Amino acid sequence: MIELRDVSSIAEAAAYLQVTEAAIRRMARSKQIGSLKIGRVVTIPRAAIEAYIETHTVAANVNPWGLTDASLANLRDGRSSRTKRVAS
Numbered sequence: 001m002i003e004l005r006d007v008s009s010i011a012e013a014a015a016y017l018q019v020t021e022a023a024i025r026r027m028a029r030s031k032q033i034g035s036l037k038i039g040r041v042v043t044i045p046r047a048a049i050e051a052y053i054e055t056h057t058v059a060a061n062v063n064p065w066g067l068t069d070a071s072l073a074n075l076r077d078g079r080s081s082r083t084k085r086v087a088s
Contacts, residue, residue, distance in 0.1 A: 004046050004049060005046065006045070006046045007043045007044070007045050008044050008045075008046065009043060010024050010028075010042055010043075010044065012044075013044040013049055017049065017052075017053075024044065025042070027052075028044065032052070033048050033049070033051075034048030034052075035048065
């Protein structure tokens with residue numbers, strides 16, 4: 001993995017986040033990621049990249065039994081796919 005400097009160029013930030021340079025420019029323009037603009041040069045501070053990663057990281061929804069979300073919902077609702085319902 002690329003080592004992150006305190007202030008990164010657009011190209012370095014794009015490589016680190018594994019996106020295109022255009023995506024980094026777009027995120028900077030729309031204020032999705034913090035940036036510094038000095039004249040025509042745009043740089044991305046390390047803290048801004050880390051903050052972006054922190055706010056856009058999604059925790060994995062892992063259950064200890066390895067069941068799908070649908071199977072877990074069935075268990076919570078008291079339904080089981082293995083039992084057959086008999087008409088009364």
